[in-house]
Amino acid sequence: xxxxxxxxxxxxxxxxxxxxxxxxxxxxxxxxxxxxxxxxxxxxxxxxxxxxxxxxxxxxxxxxxxxxxxxxxxxxxxxxxxxxxxxxxxxxxxxxxxxxxxxxxxxxxxxxxxxxxxxxxxxxxxxxxxxxxxxxxxxxxxxxxxxxxxxxxxxxxxxxxxxxxxxxxxxxxxxxxxxxxxxxxxxxxxxxxxxxxxxxxxxxxxxxxxxxxxxxxxxxxxxxxxxxxxxxxxxxxxxxxxxxxxxxxxxxxxxxxxxxxxxxxxxxxxxxxxxxxxxxxxxxxxxxxxxxxxxxxxxxxxxxxxxxxxxxxxxxxxxxxxxxxxxxxxxxxxxxxxxxxxxxxxxxxxxxxxxxxxxxxxxxxxxxxxxxxxxxxxxxxxxxxxxxxxxxxxxxxxxxxxxxxxxxxxxxxxxxxxxxxxxxxxxxxxxxxxxxxxxxxxxxxxxxxxxxxxxxxxxxxxx
Numbered sequence: 001x002x003x004x005x006x007x008x009x010x011x012x013x014x015x016x017x018x019x020x021x022x023x024x025x026x027x028x029x030x031x032x033x034x035x036x037x038x039x040x041x042x043x044x045x046x047x048x049x050x051x052x053x054x055x056x057x058x059x060x061x062x063x064x065x066x067x068x069x070x071x072x073x074x075x076x077x078x079x080x081x082x083x084x085x086x087x088x089x090x091x092x093x094x095x096x097x098x099x100x101x102x103x104x105x106x107x108x109x110x111x112x113x114x115x116x117x118x119x120x121x122x123x124x125x126x127x128x129x130x131x132x133x134x135x136x137x138x139x140x141x142x143x144x145x146x147x148x149x150x151x152x153x154x155x156x157x158x159x160x161x162x163x164x165x166x167x168x169x170x171x172x173x174x175x176x177x178x179x180x181x182x183x184x185x186x187x188x189x190x191x192x193x194x195x196x197x198x199x200x201x202x203x204x205x206x207x208x209x210x211x212x213x214x215x216x217x218x219x220x221x222x223x224x225x226x227x228x229x230x231x232x233x234x235x236x237x238x239x240x241x242x243x244x245x246x247x248x249x250x251x252x253x254x255x256x257x258x259x260x261x262x263x264x265x266x267x268x269x270x271x272x273x274x275x276x277x278x279x280x281x282x283x284x285x286x287x288x289x290x291x292x293x294x295x296x297x298x299x300x301x302x303x304x305x306x307x308x309x310x311x312x313x314x315x316x317x318x319x320x321x322x323x324x325x326x327x328x329x330x331x332x333x334x335x336x337x338x339x340x341x342x343x344x345x346x347x348x349x350x351x352x353x354x355x356x357x358x359x360x361x362x363x364x365x366x367x368x369x370x371x372x373x374x375x376x377x378x379x380x381x382x383x384x385x386x387x388x389x390x391x392x393x394x395x396x397x398x399x400x401x402x403x404x405x406x407x408x409x410x411x412x413x414x415x416x417x418x419x420x421x422x423x424x425x426x427x428x429x430x431x432x433x434x435x436x437x438x439x440x441x442x443x444x445x446x447x448x449x450x451x452x453x454x455x456x457x458x459x460x461x462x463x
Contacts, residue, residue, distance in 0.1 A: 005134055006429040007127050007315045011105055011114035014058045022113055027065045032144070033137035034101065034117050035073035037129065042098040044120045047151070050095055052080045052088030052159075053103035054252045055192040055217040058113045062103050066115065067153050070101075074145035077153045082193045082217055084254035085116065086348035087163040092122035093344075094162065104253035107226035108430065110219075123345050124317040163350060164201050170342055172283055173354045177361040179206025185357075186211040186244040186260070188235040190225045191218050192252035194349070201350050205357060211244055227251050227258035227336060228381070229266045240264030246360065246367050248353055255347035256336035259356065261367040268371075269336040270295040270379055275370055276338050276352055277330045279359040281305040286329030289322045291315070292415045293424045293437045294334030300375040313412035315429060320345040334379070378443035382436040382450050383428075384457060392427050392434065395460045399425060402456055416453075423449045425457075 003012035003021055010030045012022030019026065038049065049070050053059040067077050078095050080088060085102050092100040098120050105112035117125050117133065125133065136142060145151070168175055185207050189195035195215030202210050213235055214222040224231045227249040235247045239260050247260030259267035259275075267275075274297045277288055281302065288302045291314045302309040312322035319339060323331045332339040337347035340355070363370065386392075399414045407417040413426025421440030428435050434457075438449040 002432055004430065004432065007124075007130055007317060008429040009114050009116040009124075009130075011108070011112065011430055013111045014113055015111075022062075024061075024065055027062060027115070028069050029137050029140070030115055030133070031066050031069040031101070032073055032142040033133050034099070034115070035070055035075055036136050036142040037133045038099045039073075041129070042120050044096060044098050046096050046098055047074070047076055048078055048095055048097040049075045050078045050080060050088060050091045050097045050100035050118075051103065052083035052085075052091065052100070054084075055082055055219040056103075056105065056113055056252065057110060057219045059103055059219060062113050066101055066103060071151035071153060072144045073142070073151070074149045075151045077151060079153055079155050080159045081155065081157055082196060083159055084163070084193050084197055084350070086255055086344070086346050086350060087159050087197070089118060089122035089346040090163055090166060090344055091156075091159045092118055092120065094159065095156075102253065106253050106430065107251045107256065109224060110221055121345070123320060126317050126321070160197050160200065164197070164204050166343060167201065167350050167354045168204060170340075170351070170354065172280060172342070172358065174358045174361065175205050178357045181357075181361040182209070183207055183246065183357065183360070184209035184211065184244045186213065186235055186238055186247040187215060188213040188232065188247070188249045189215045189254075190221050190223065190250070190252055191216050192221070192225070192254075193217055194250035194252070194254040197254060197350065198248065198250060198353065201353060205354060207357075211238065213238070221252070225252050227256055227269065232258065232260065232266070235260050236264045236266070238264075246357075248349075250349045254349045257338065257349040257352040257356075258336050259367065261371065263368055265368070267367055268379075270334040270377075271297065271371060271374060272336045272352055272356070273330075273332040273334065273338055274298050274301055274374055275359060276340075276355045277301060278305075278374070279355055280330040280340070281307060284329050287323075287326040289319055289326060289328045289331035291319055291333050292409060292412055293426070293435070295377050295379055295439060296422070297375045297377050311409075314426060316347055318412075377439050377441060378446050379437060379439040380443060380446040380450050382438075382454070383433040384436065384454075386427065386432045386434055390434075390461050395457060396425070398460050399453065399456055418449070421445060421449050423453050425453055
């Protein structure tokens with residue numbers, strides 16, 4: 001069993017003893033700590049917290065505990081039911097709430113669930129705020145409400161539609177152009193909430209021909225939910241048969257978007273943000289931001305538009321902080337996460353779908369033709385299982401020593417920039433692993449860069 005407490009929230013496997021996974025007692029503890037933090041720090045004072053969830057098998061159970069705990073802490077709860085992460089984020093501001101909790105483990109497998117914690121802006125808590133929640137939980141420094149001060153639960157099922165309407169209202173989303181293009185669109189939503197909201201968005205955009213794969217929100221994932229090539233064979237096979245112009249794949253909470261080309265090949269997750277940014281920058285020039293593990297292609301596209309690119313530490317809150325600092329018009333993460341401030345400061349696959357379809361419609365190009373126009377990089381994503389005996393700090397120090405002659409960034413793990421590629425090694429915020437991402441002009445070169453890092457890892461860990 002696993003319980004991970006990080007900048008990405010409280011994430012763990014369901015079942016087992018308290019403290020070893022995301023047990024009911026752990027859910028109560030961390031929800032109570034969050035409620036205590038919000039009450040002390042919110043500038044809103046509405047006494048309302050929004051709760052939304054993905055379709056995971058454990059979602060109903062976790063939702064019940066979270067909602068009851070918040071009421072026990074004296075908060076009223078607006079329960080928006082099955083909703084994506086970005087939908088829950090916009091519901092926080094829509095309700096004028098003090099904060100929000102999203103019940104989802106994002107791309108993690110079925111046995112996982114998590115509490116993602118939001119502030120009054122519908123944005124994730126930062127590192128210092130998250131640590132304060134963990135301190136409160138560790139010290140059990142919370143107190144429940146007296147009987148006459150208990151909160152109440154209110155159900156509001158309107159936010160999926162409100163989110164779609166917000167996307168349609170964006171200046172750079174052209175519904176008429178998308179409808180006139182008469183696309184056939186395939187969707188794989190891994191049997192979570194994306195199966196509800198993505199087809200509804202497509203219909204609202206005027207798409208008449210929709211092929212739905214795994215769009216029943218049962219929580220019984222049809223394949224490993226992370227939207228990476230090895231998990232997307234079903235939709236790739238369908239696309240190879242020439243049945244659709246584009247394929248969209250979302251993770252269980254719909255904040256990541258992967259695209260499949262009309263020939264069945266992957267557009268590649270990294271290029272979701274690159275393509276959307278290219279479209280946005282062509283209309284509204286400005287700064288861009290992605291995290292250290294994201295493709296250089298965004299930097300190159302940004303420079304081609306005469307604009308400035310910067311990189312942040314991994315984690316949505318780190319990206320949005322840098323975006324606000326630089327006034328970025330578009331940003332996100334190379335895992336398919338598009339953050340478009342004109343909508344809100346959060347990764348949003350609905351925004352990504354609408355902007356990408358508009359780009360397709362206005363350009364008149366096939367998806368493969370769009371991809372051919374972007375800088376060509378290949379990114380290799382490796383990982384090492386993290387065990388208690390691995391000294392991550394010692395490993396990072398050794399990497400910095402071995403590669404001292406190269407450009408090194410250590411704000412989040414260690415990233416080594418070479419003339420024609422880079423490698424980034426860091427401890428995951430969401431799984432008990434060390435991630436090794438590498439990028440170069442070809443996959444062989446990217447894997448070769450990763451092999452050099454793996455050799456250092458083997459030397460330090462003896463594995």
